[in-house]
Amino acid sequence: MARFWPLLFVALTAAGSAPAAFLASARWWFAAGPALALTCVGGWDLLQRRHSVRRNHPLVAHAGRLGRLAGGPPPRADAVREPPADAWDGPEYLVPSLRPVEASEEPPSVRVGGPHCSQPYDMALLNVSAMSFGALSGPAVLALNRGAALGRFAQDTGEGGLSEHHLRGGGDLVWEIGTGYFGCRCDDGGLDLREFADKAALPEVRCVSLKLSQGAAPGTGAVLPGVKVSVEVARERGVPVGVDVVSPPSHRMFSTARELVLFVARLRDAAGGKPVGLKLCVGARREFLAVCRAMLAEGVAPDFVVVDGAEGGTGAPPSVSAGRLGMPLTQGLVTVHNALVGAGLRDRVRIGASGRVATGWDVVRRLVQGADYTNAARAMMLAVGCVRAGRCHTGGCPAGVATQDPLRARGLHVADKARRVERYQRETVRDAVRIMAAMGVREPGELTPAHLVRRVAGGAERSYADLYEWLAPGELLAGPPPSWESDWKAADPDGFG
Secondary structure (H helix, E strand, C coil), X not given: CHHHHHHXXXXXXXXXXXXXXXXXXXXXXXXXXHHHHHHHHHHHHHHCCCCHHHHHCCCHHHHHHHHHHHHCCCCCHHHHHCCCCCHHHCCEEECCCCCCXXXXXXXXXXXXXXXXXXXXXXXXXXXXXXXXXXXXXXXHHHHHHHHHHHHCCEEECCCCCCCHHHHCCCCEEEEEECCCCCCCEXXXXXXXXXHHHHHHCCCCEEEEEEECCCCCCCCCCCEECHHHCCHHHHHHHCCCCCCCEECCCCCCCCCCHHHHHHHHHHHHHHCCCCCEEEEECCCCHHXXXXXXXXXXXXXXXXXXXXXXXXXXXXXXXXXXXXXXXXXXHHHHHXXXXXXXXXXXXXXXXXEEEECCCCCHHHHHHHHHCCCCEXXXXXXXXXXXXXXXXXXXXXXXXXXXXXXCCHHHHCCCCHHHHHHHHHHHHHHHHXXXXXXXXXXXXXXXXXXXXXXXXXXXXXXXXXEHHHHCCCCCCCHHHHCCCHHHHHHHHHCCCCCCC
């Protein structure tokens, strides 16, 4: 409440000095005039809907704006679509064509759903990445969902459960199931398959994602600070109020690659044939190859794999692990794509890319590297009003995005932010389509590793076709190349490599 004191002070000053100016002396106008003006400004801050920080910090927010103007303009929420300052001389570029094509007016999508999937889903090129209710406020989650509904793209729920805020907006959902099984959790911490089936049957749930690890903190389990575990969050997750929620580092429903793929098949059956996939930050290559071997041995496979880069996340993970555990997104994508191609599984499994995806260039670059579609977290937070205050873990987000304080969350106007989310996604996908058209490409499937070039040591340039080894379909089965042979032989479906 302290953030409202300046407005209360000037309002009381105006209330006391204005009558004195009329009844006693005109000199009181020196106090009454500025106080009345500031009261009007603060009142408008509370009533306007475009700027969450001004709604939450009337008058005080203007002091911050003046400070930023003195040092240069602040970053805009839609500035994530602008290239960074060093992009004009960066280490990578996409190859344009002397025979460009007309950009498609209809945004492309990719069909997600393998042979065992009876309810496939058409995924957009750019979607909302995993951000849980609890980490984000209810209004922020709802704004993202309504934006997804407006733009016909999907929102990943994050591992915090399937809250009413995810379901109220009418947007398509990818329900993420993490190691804590929040939203379908037994009393002993395991998975309640009946509750899972009931919720997976909801029409808003279009896909299910089984999270093995995430780029922000692979192998350590997610953490939600107790200060953000409100009564509502505790009810959704089935945990005590005000106590830190620490997800287990691994799943208890399986312990080998074979058990993993069989568990995926079990979830798909329980979900009525909706697509079920995996999300992971890749570590050792042989571990993912063990999963591929298990797919081949059991004749079942996930419908998609979301590759999370070690550099991913919203900016709020523990700094000790962010970006230091797991493969960066580029290496992870190339690894997963090649493993699936070499095992003859790529036509059954779609690949999503999640990690620092913000612009049309990012989308096309990830498609070249092996992805079929992309997810964005940080950029979507900016679109919904995040000001990068760095207070996500404290619950004191000034924009009402990453908080469970109802007064702070009130500052986020859902309808306005939903339109901004939809507009950001639409324009970013449009940029990606235009870039592909300039490259002479009409469909994402026409992109090849030769379309992306990197500058290497000595000023030389090499395309991704030359930088990385690209396996032929089924090559691991026919006889792996020397660089893959040891990992392929060591991959154990009855373990994890």
